[in-house]
Amino acid sequence: MNSQSKLTRPEAMIFDMDGTLFQTESVLLPAYHKLFDTLRSEGLYTSPTPPEERMLGSLGMLLEDIWKVVMPDGSQEAHNRANELLLQLELEGLAGGGTLLYPEVKTTLESLHQQGVKLFVASNGLEHYIDGIVETHELVELFDGLYSAGKQGTLSKVDLVKMLLEQEKLQSAWMVGDRSSDVEAGKKNGLGVIGCAYAGFGNHDELKGSDVLISSFPELLELYKKAIPNT
Template sequence: MLQKPAAMIFDLDGTLFQTETIVIEAFHLTYAKLREENLYHGDVPADQDILGCLGMLLEHIWERLMPKASLEVRERANELMHEYENALMERGQGKLYPGVAETLQALRDQGIRLFVGSNGLEGYVKDVTRHMGIDHLFERLYSAGEFQTATKVDLIRILLENHQVPTAWMVGDRSSDIEAGKKNQITAIGCDYAGFRKSGELEGADAIITSFDELLHLIRS
């Protein structure tokens, strides 16, 4: 039996936001611009390799996708990714998973405090929640980019301490989310609907949901 929490903390990519609706195009635009600026001449990774990196810290993503690139090139890639992702969302691209907005509102109506805890850059996290029309539902957005944390465990620890949260659920689709919940002694809920997680990645979760609105059923049960 799961206890109704005082707060829920949500990962962003693969949990609330269908990242693949913008990220593949943004990556391809970024690589094309880097080539145009004569900063990168290597291969462009396959789409599946890009999706496999989602949820990681951005610096680790570039280490995997552009292992021989300099720090200068990776920093330029960060700038370009943010620019292209924001431009794509401004054009109306990008989607939340089904039921996300309605479920978040229902949780908030029950008095549950809502937070985002993401390994993304600060600007990206704020842009996504704003463009998707859900930023007003959260008490605070926490990102590795803003707090300069090395792990999701550290980011969630800071969040819990800053807001004096007595009980919480960490909701996410990657092993880093499950680890962040377990190592901070809070309930870990695994999301199994994004379609690009690795096998066994949600092992250790207290519960696994296959659609976002199942959170409401977990609370009622």
């Protein structure tokens, strides 16, 4: 754990999903390869499948922006079809079993929930994808709300977190995530930011500006315990 400042104990924690709670590659990579096989079979894409690293490095972006990075040579029709296929294939993968949360995510969330911390998800992903992960891994009862760009129609993580804070009438919260978009969303909304340095999808500068960096999810419990109580 790398602590740069003393945090105030929050009434809520807001979590990114991919690379923070959920080991995205456990469902994404099989779906990714099937997606491009399908695009080629449908005549919408003729090039080889782009490197996996290009997709993993784009996690945290809005889906429409991901395809511009992953297959810039693809048509708008191919991008639109890729949106449909990715959700379909990921939901099939979740239903098929074998997908993974990061170690001790569920027990850590249960402990925070029992201590009265309100828990939320704020993700740039699609609504049914986020719902699918939460349902598959039996986390439904732990969360007070699931916010996603796909459901809320926001154009940035900053806007999504702002909407969450306003709708839930939260006075204090920590933003917990693994990408620069999470850091930006937390800082621009006046939140403490916990950077998750265990996923390894982004570059070394992704989490610059975080208040604290953690190398495993359960470290949140100690951070919460040591935080300055709200007066």
